[in-house]
Amino acid sequence: MGAGxxxxxTAHTALSGVLTLGLFLHRTGEAEPSQRPEAERGAVLQPTLFVALLGCSVLLYFKVSLMDPGFVRAEEEKSEEQRTMIPQVSSSVKMRRCGYCMVKQPMRAKHCQLCQHCVRRYDHHCPWIENCVGEKNHPLFIVYLSVQLIVLLWGGHVAWSGLYFKQSWEWLWHNIFLLVSFLLIVVFTIVVLLLLISHLYLISCNTTTWEFMSYHRISYLRHSELENPFDQGVIRNLWRFFCSSWCLLQDGSFPP
Known part of the structure; x- marks a missing residue:
């Protein structure tokens, strides 16, 4: 693991921890007498559930960022051509040898300059996780984004519910942390939501971010008889994406 x-x-984990502690330790005002029994019952349960969900999010983050995204290995070259044959793609499109790591690239693979590896079904290099998103970790990346979105929405609700707006400098001074936290959470929520929506759309079309952005520069797409030779319908695309490991065990080949 590089220094970057x-x-x-470290920054991701520290920010998550600081925001969580700040939100739940910050004084949010006293509950009304009629609301105190409900407040007492939720005083332990809600923070516990939130911390558990946050812990799950952090574990998913480290799993996705540290796992092999689908690096192409030199010893796997012999079986690559059979794995990547697709009828809708012209037979004139041949596997090319990467000029950087000198392995034969299977279809939909791309060399990442930052990771210094060719990655199967390359989607993009994510600076947030400091790792590529590819064949092996893309489904888990979607799960991570979904859990992270729930955590952010919950955290935003906690921050907003603790704000009691008053026009005074004293109020602003005592609530500056909640205000900053709420604004940060709003920004992160928008980013995560847009990422999740865009990825789910591309997955439903069985295409990747790299293919979508660089369609006219990719040989196997330029020579294809169809606009998207990998598209098998929304339901099948989603099924094969999220159940890729099961498909691999069943037919012995990587899902296209």
């Missing part, structure tokens, strides 16, 4: 990746992951 270590700092990014």
């Amino acid at each position: 990746g270590m700092w990014v992951r």
